[in-house]
Amino acid sequence: MVHFIETLALLSCAVVVVWLFRKLNLPAILAYLIAGIIVGEHGFSWVTENVNYEHFAELGIVFLLFTLGLEFSFTRLKAMRHLVFAVGGLQVLVSILAFTLVSLLFDLSFGASFTVAAVLALSSTAIVIRQLSETGAMKRKSGQISVAVLLFQDIAVVPLLIIIPMLATGGEGSMLLALLFALVKGVFVVALLFFIGKKLLPPLFDLVAQVRTDELFVLTTLLVTLFAAALTQWFGLSMALGAFLAGMMLGESEYKHQLEADIRPYRDILLGLFFMTIGMKLDPAILVSAPLQTLALIVSFMMIKIVVIRQLAIRAGESAKDGWASGIMLAQMGEFGFVLIALANQNDILPQNVASMLLVAGILSMAITPYMVNNARKWALTLSNTKQIDTSEFEQLPTQRKLKDHVIICGFGRVGQTVSRFLKQEHIDFVAIDIDPLRTSKARQAGENVLFGSSRKAELLNAAQIDTARLVVIAFGEDKQSSEVIQKVRAMAPEVPILVRTKNDDQLDMLQQAGANEVVPESLEGSLMLVSQVLSLSGVPFSRIVRRVQKERKNHYNHLHGFFQGEQTDMSVDSPRKIEFAHAIVLTKDAFAIGKTVGELGLAERRVALLSIKRGEQEIEDLPNDFVLMEQDMVIVRGRPRRVERFEGYINQGET
Known part of the structure; x- marks a missing residue:
C-alpha cells in the first residue's frame, strides 16, 4: 500500500508540474527534475525509497x-x-x-x-x-x-x-x-x-x-x-x-x-x-x-x-x-x-x-x-564570428539576373521539385528556397535557381526578389513554419498571392487567417483525385466529374473536412482541438428537434456544420433553412468533438 501511495504521489506531481511547464513553454526535462525535488527526501518526502x-x-x-x-x-x-x-x-x-x-x-x-x-x-x-x-x-x-x-x-x-x-x-x-x-x-x-x-x-x-x-x-x-x-x-x-x-x-x-x-x-x-x-x-x-x-x-x-x-x-x-x-x-x-x-x-x-x-x-x-x-x-x-547564413555561395542566384512575374517555392523537397518541373515546362521562372544544404548544393550544380536558408528570413525572400514575384508557393507542409512564412511574406509583399500545401485540414482556417490565398490539404486533394478516378471508371461523364471536383474546391473542401474517426485516428492531446469529425444523430420519437426547421437549429452559433440528412433511403444535401426535421431523420453534422456532443444533446433534449 505504501508503494502504491508513493507511486500515486510521483505520478500526480509529474502530471501537474509537466503540464505547468508546458503551459509556460519550458522544457519537460526541467519539469521532471523539479517534480523529483518536490517528492524527494529533501522536498516533501512523499517518495523515500x-x-x-x-x-x-x-x-x-x-x-x-x-x-x-x-x-x-x-x-x-x-x-x-x-x-x-x-x-x-x-x-x-x-x-x-x-x-x-x-x-x-x-x-x-x-x-x-x-x-x-x-x-x-x-x-x-x-x-x-x-x-x-x-x-x-x-x-x-x-x-x-x-x-x-x-x-x-x-x-x-x-x-x-x-x-x-x-x-x-x-x-x-x-x-x-x-x-x-x-x-x-x-x-x-x-x-x-x-x-x-x-x-x-x-x-x-x-x-x-x-x-x-x-x-x-x-x-x-x-x-x-x-x-x-x-x-x-x-x-x-x-x-x-x-x-x-x-x-x-x-x-x-x-x-x-x-x-x-x-x-x-x-x-x-x-x-x-x-x-x-x-x-x-x-x-x-x-x-x-x-x-x-x-x-x-x-x-x-x-x-x-x-x-x-x-x-x-x-x-x-x-x-x-x-x-x-x-x-x-x-x-x-x-x-x-x-x-x-x-x-x-x-x-x-x-x-x-x-x-x-x-x-x-x-x-x-x-x-x-x-x-x-x-x-x-x-x-x-x-x-565564431560566423554569419547566420554561412554558406556564402548560396546567397546569390546562379542566373544573376533580374526576375519578374516568377514563382517563389518555399521548400524544395519532392513536392517543391515537382512544382518546379511543371513550371519549367510552361517556361515560367521560379526561385526555390530550401534549408537542406546538400539538396541545395546538388540542385544548384544542376543549374536550378535555389537559395540556401530559411524561408522565414527577410534576407532570403529579398534575394528571391519577392517584390516582383507573381506567386509564393509554400511546399514544405509544416503548418507552424508555413504560418510564419505567410506572415513574413505578407509584411514584405502584401499583394502577392500565397498558395500553401498542408498535410491535412487541421490548420486550414489558421493558415487562411494568417494570409494564405489558397490552402491545399494533401489528404483532401488525394481524396478528390481518387473520387474522380472512381467516378470515371464507374461510367460518370468527365464533364460532370470536373464540375463536382471544382465545386468542392470552390467551397474550400467543405464536405470533406469532417470524417468518421476510427481506431487508428490520432486522438493525442492536441488533436481533438483541431480535427473536425463527422457524426450521425438519429432523431428518436421524443427528440426536441422534431418539427423544427434547419434554420431554427442555430448551427452557426453552436459552430457545427450540417452535412446532410438521411430520410429513409434518400440523402439530402444543401438543405434550405426552412427544411423541417421529422422523426427517424438521420442528421449528419461536422465539428469538433465537444461541440458535436453539445449539439447532439441540444437536438435530442433541448439543452443549450
Missing part, C-alpha cells in the same frame, strides 16, 4: 539509446570513427587530466581527484540526445560531433567503473589485468550482438510481422531491446551500449520506423521517471549554505569542457562554429556521473561534502542543458 524507481528509470536510457541506434548504421558509425576517437576519446582523456590537476590543487587525494575528474568529464546522453531529436539538430554537424563524443563517453564508463573501486586499494597490477579482461569481453559481446543482429533479428521480425498483431510486435521490440541491454550488462558493459547496438542492427531493416513508434511511449515515460530520480537527489540546503562555491564549480567545469571540445573538434578538421556548438551542448555533467559518485561513496574515496557539491552542481547543469542545446547554434555563430 527511490532505489526501486531507479531500476525502472534506467530503462529510459536503454530505450533512448535503442532509438538512437535506429538512426545509425554500421557504415555510418564506421564513417564517424574519427569523431568518436579523435574528439570523444581525447575529450575524456584531456578532461580527466585537467580536472584531476585542478582537484589536486584543492588538497584532495589522488583517488578523490581522479573520481571528481571522471564525474565531470562525462556528459548527459539522455538530455542531449533527447533535445537534439526534438529540435531536429541531430543531422547537423554539431549534432553528429555531440553524438560521437557521447558514444565514446558511454564506452569509457566501463573502465571507470573498474578503476574507481581499485583506487581505494591501490592495486595497479590487478587494475591493468581487469581492464584488459574488460576489453576482451567488450570485443566478444559486440561481435556476438553483431552476429545476432545480422543473422537472427531480421528473420525473427519477418515472422512476427506476418502474424499482423501489434501487441506481439511491441513485445518483441521490448524483448530484443532488454535482451541486448542485459547481455552487455552481464559482461560488465553498459546496458545503454547494448541497446544502442541492437537498434543499430535493426536500423537498416524495413521495420525501423515501426520499431521507433512502438518504443517511444515507454522511452518517454521511463525517461521522465529517470529525471525525477535525479531530482530526488538534490539537496537545496547546499544552495543556501554555499551558493558561490556551487556557482563557481558549475561555471568553471562547463567552461573547461566547452573549450576542450571546441579545440578537439577544430583539430579533427571541423569548423569553429560546430566545435563551439558541440562544446555548449556537452558542457553539463552526465547521468553516469551519479553512478560514479555512488560507487566512490561506497568505497570511501570521496569526501561527503565534495560528493554533495558534485550532485548539486550536476543536477543544476543538467537543468539548464535544454536551454543551452536550443541556443547552442546561435551562440556558436556569435563566438
Whole structure:
C-alpha cells in the first residue's frame, strides 16, 4: 500500500508540474527534475525509497539509446570513427587530466581527484540526445560531433567503473589485468550482438510481422531491446551500449520506423521517471549554505569542457562554429556521473561534502542543458564570428539576373521539385528556397535557381526578389513554419498571392487567417483525385466529374473536412482541438428537434456544420433553412468533438 501511495504521489506531481511547464513553454526535462525535488527526501518526502524507481528509470536510457541506434548504421558509425576517437576519446582523456590537476590543487587525494575528474568529464546522453531529436539538430554537424563524443563517453564508463573501486586499494597490477579482461569481453559481446543482429533479428521480425498483431510486435521490440541491454550488462558493459547496438542492427531493416513508434511511449515515460530520480537527489540546503562555491564549480567545469571540445573538434578538421556548438551542448555533467559518485561513496574515496557539491552542481547543469542545446547554434555563430547564413555561395542566384512575374517555392523537397518541373515546362521562372544544404548544393550544380536558408528570413525572400514575384508557393507542409512564412511574406509583399500545401485540414482556417490565398490539404486533394478516378471508371461523364471536383474546391473542401474517426485516428492531446469529425444523430420519437426547421437549429452559433440528412433511403444535401426535421431523420453534422456532443444533446433534449 505504501508503494502504491508513493507511486500515486510521483505520478500526480509529474502530471501537474509537466503540464505547468508546458503551459509556460519550458522544457519537460526541467519539469521532471523539479517534480523529483518536490517528492524527494529533501522536498516533501512523499517518495523515500527511490532505489526501486531507479531500476525502472534506467530503462529510459536503454530505450533512448535503442532509438538512437535506429538512426545509425554500421557504415555510418564506421564513417564517424574519427569523431568518436579523435574528439570523444581525447575529450575524456584531456578532461580527466585537467580536472584531476585542478582537484589536486584543492588538497584532495589522488583517488578523490581522479573520481571528481571522471564525474565531470562525462556528459548527459539522455538530455542531449533527447533535445537534439526534438529540435531536429541531430543531422547537423554539431549534432553528429555531440553524438560521437557521447558514444565514446558511454564506452569509457566501463573502465571507470573498474578503476574507481581499485583506487581505494591501490592495486595497479590487478587494475591493468581487469581492464584488459574488460576489453576482451567488450570485443566478444559486440561481435556476438553483431552476429545476432545480422543473422537472427531480421528473420525473427519477418515472422512476427506476418502474424499482423501489434501487441506481439511491441513485445518483441521490448524483448530484443532488454535482451541486448542485459547481455552487455552481464559482461560488465553498459546496458545503454547494448541497446544502442541492437537498434543499430535493426536500423537498416524495413521495420525501423515501426520499431521507433512502438518504443517511444515507454522511452518517454521511463525517461521522465529517470529525471525525477535525479531530482530526488538534490539537496537545496547546499544552495543556501554555499551558493558561490556551487556557482563557481558549475561555471568553471562547463567552461573547461566547452573549450576542450571546441579545440578537439577544430583539430579533427571541423569548423569553429560546430566545435563551439558541440562544446555548449556537452558542457553539463552526465547521468553516469551519479553512478560514479555512488560507487566512490561506497568505497570511501570521496569526501561527503565534495560528493554533495558534485550532485548539486550536476543536477543544476543538467537543468539548464535544454536551454543551452536550443541556443547552442546561435551562440556558436556569435563566438565564431560566423554569419547566420554561412554558406556564402548560396546567397546569390546562379542566373544573376533580374526576375519578374516568377514563382517563389518555399521548400524544395519532392513536392517543391515537382512544382518546379511543371513550371519549367510552361517556361515560367521560379526561385526555390530550401534549408537542406546538400539538396541545395546538388540542385544548384544542376543549374536550378535555389537559395540556401530559411524561408522565414527577410534576407532570403529579398534575394528571391519577392517584390516582383507573381506567386509564393509554400511546399514544405509544416503548418507552424508555413504560418510564419505567410506572415513574413505578407509584411514584405502584401499583394502577392500565397498558395500553401498542408498535410491535412487541421490548420486550414489558421493558415487562411494568417494570409494564405489558397490552402491545399494533401489528404483532401488525394481524396478528390481518387473520387474522380472512381467516378470515371464507374461510367460518370468527365464533364460532370470536373464540375463536382471544382465545386468542392470552390467551397474550400467543405464536405470533406469532417470524417468518421476510427481506431487508428490520432486522438493525442492536441488533436481533438483541431480535427473536425463527422457524426450521425438519429432523431428518436421524443427528440426536441422534431418539427423544427434547419434554420431554427442555430448551427452557426453552436459552430457545427450540417452535412446532410438521411430520410429513409434518400440523402439530402444543401438543405434550405426552412427544411423541417421529422422523426427517424438521420442528421449528419461536422465539428469538433465537444461541440458535436453539445449539439447532439441540444437536438435530442433541448439543452443549450
